[in-house]
Amino acid sequence: MQCPFCKTPDTRVVDSRLAEDGTQVRRRRECEKCGGRFTTFERAQLTMPNIVKRSGDPEPFREDKLREGIGHAIYKRPVSPEMVDHAIDSVMRKLRGTGEREVPSRQVGEWVMEELRDLDHVAYVRFASIYRAFEDVNAFREEIERLQAQPSAAERKSQLPLLEAETTTRRRGKNG
Ligand SMILES: [Zn+2]
Incomplete structure (x- = not known):
């Protein structure tokens, strides 16, 4: 030093x-x-890093906000509360593991998508359509086709149809 x-x-x-x-x-x-x-x-630095929004403003990490975002994505999907807890734990571990003081919200979104992709594809697409602004409708369609080729664990079990209303791209503009 x-x-x-x-x-x-x-x-x-x-x-x-x-x-x-x-x-x-x-x-x-x-x-x-x-x-x-x-x-x-x-x-040991055990505090959570701040989350930097797309606007560039940092804000303290909030577990309830992360839980809410995942909650919207899994609405009426066969995903148990334990699975959600596991996904949240995993994302928070990654956040701490960066050792950074600030992490872009975009990165957190990617980690959440990784979790949801394993859990339930509909939840994944719902989340992704909000957090990863798909460049165009074709990119969105390609992603859905890719997912349909590899059903998630929950879908293999229940044979639930992938995407009904979801295929109409729901763009919500800017999200923090
Ligand atoms: Zn000296």
Whole structure:
């Protein structure tokens, strides 16, 4: 770590110990060039990153908002609350796993789509039609045909028809 006094790129750790009940590591460092000493604290970053909306504005991550978005997509679909919890856990793990302070909402949308694609194709298409503005009707149709060729777990079980009203592209304009 750089010396805060003389900006030498590297400093030596002279002491390292656990602090705050083991949730922190406290290090005493010394600069061999100027002799300056300073302390650093290291702790796990467990807070969720902020979500950067398409407008560029960051906002705190909200689990209820994520749950609501998935809830709309799975409306009247054979997806259990446990499956939803699992999908939300998975997305939140990925969010934390970035180690970033900010993650674009677009990225979160992609992760949600990955989860839904495995869960239920209708839910996936509903979500995707809102979050991934399909370039044109053909791109949308190609995606649906691709999905129909590979039924999801729920569809294989129940033989539910893929897409009834869904085939009419529902564009909702701008979404955060
Ligand atoms: Zn120094």
